[in-house]
Amino acid sequence: MAPDDLVPGIIRLGQACIRVADLVFTQRIAAQGSFAEEVESLIDDTGLDYEPNAKVVGRGNVIVPVDFLIKARRVETAMFTLPAESSYATAAKLRANEVFVRCFDLHDWPGQRVAALDDRRPLYRDDDLSRIRDIGTTIIPISEAGMFREFLQAA
Secondary structure, three states: OOHHHHHHHHHHHHHHHHHHHHHHHHHHHHHHOOHHHHHHHHHHHOOOEEEEEEEEEOHHHOEEEEEEEEEOOOOEEEEEEEOOOOOOHHHHHHHHHHHHHHHHHOOOOOOEEEEEEOOOOOOOOHHHHHHHHHOOOEEEEOOOHHHHHHHHHHO
């Protein structure tokens, strides 16, 4: 091989490596999905009727958005998600505050309130989760999928 052919060959090799890396990262991201999709899959496994991105009337006739409204035999369940998709504690704090406010607005609603917690990464602070529990909201870790399904089917 002539020295003049070496430079273009190295450049083509480098470009091929970059392209392969792009494909690998694209496949990894596409396969993961979001935490909300994972929660929806667990809800779907129960066979219960549910509505994603639903709206429920709360205190003072305020419309409260819920991630999933699950219609069981005896009682409806407003499901909220606490994902750990961000690596920033401030994002988790904001989401915990948002879930707290929404659950507070649904305090007088006759259904039950549940928050699905992504506990695979310890992103949420205990005091934030305690505030959500203190207003009568059940928090179920996603790592306990069996308990999650049983809780929903018992409603």
